[in-house]
Amino acid sequence: MSPSGNRLLSALLFFSIVSVPFGACAGEKQGATAATAQDMDRFSYTSKDRRDPFEPVYLLKAARRTSVGTTRKEGYELDELKFVGMMKSGSVTFALMEDMQGKGLLFKKGDFLNRNLWVFDALEDKVILAYKLRGDIRKISLDIPRK
Numbered sequence: 001m002s003p004s005g006n007r008l009l010s011a012l013l014f015f016s017i018v019s020v021p022f023g024a025c026a027g028e029k030q031g032a033t034a035a036t037a038q039d040m041d042r043f044s045y046t047s048k049d050r051r052d053p054f055e056p057v058y059l060l061k062a063a064r065r066t067s068v069g070t071t072r073k074e075g076y077e078l079d080e081l082k083f084v085g086m087m088k089s090g091s092v093t094f095a096l097m098e099d100m101q102g103k104g105l106l107f108k109k110g111d112f113l114n115r116n117l118w119v120f121d122a123l124e125d126k127v128i129l130a131y132k133l134r135g136d137i138r139k140i141s142l143d144i145p146r147k
Contacts, residue, residue: 017060073111074114074115074141075113075115075117076099076105077113077114078113078129078140079116080099080100081097081098081099081105081113082098082099083095083096083142083145084095084097084098084104084145086122086123086124086125086143086144087106088124092108092109093104093108093109093122093123093124094107094108094122095107095108095119095122095127095142107119107122107127108122109122111123113129117130117131118130118131120137120139125143125144126141126142126143126144128140128142129141129142143147
């Protein structure tokens with residue numbers, strides 16, 4: 001075969017390979033757009049109970065935190081906790097307490113149990129809790145339970 005015949009054969013082979021996928025894709029694309037148009041007629045969207053996509057998320061979170069009517073429990077009441085013992089780690093002493101579900105909690109000096117009750121001092125043999133009542137601070141002393 002001559003060099004020009006080789007070039008002709010190569011060109012035909014190239015165009016047959018290149019044109020088949022483009023033709024096949026064009027045929028598939030027309031069928032796909034027809035199916036998509038039918039699907040779009042049946043599709044409906046409502047934005048009821050959805051957030052505005054253009055409103056920043058952090059503003060929504062701030063609005064939820066300050067919303068009125070939501071009373072979320074903060075902390076623990078004293079009757080919900082059981083004083084188990086004391087633990088010392090370095091220079092910090094922790095009061096070991098257990099909630100009603102049996103979950104262990106650690107409180108150190110200055111930690112709040114709820115909005116009004118905090119650990120005033122954690123000593124080696126007892127924990128002193130404090131709360132504010134009518135302007136003055138009152139204290140409760142809890143000793144380590146003995147068996």
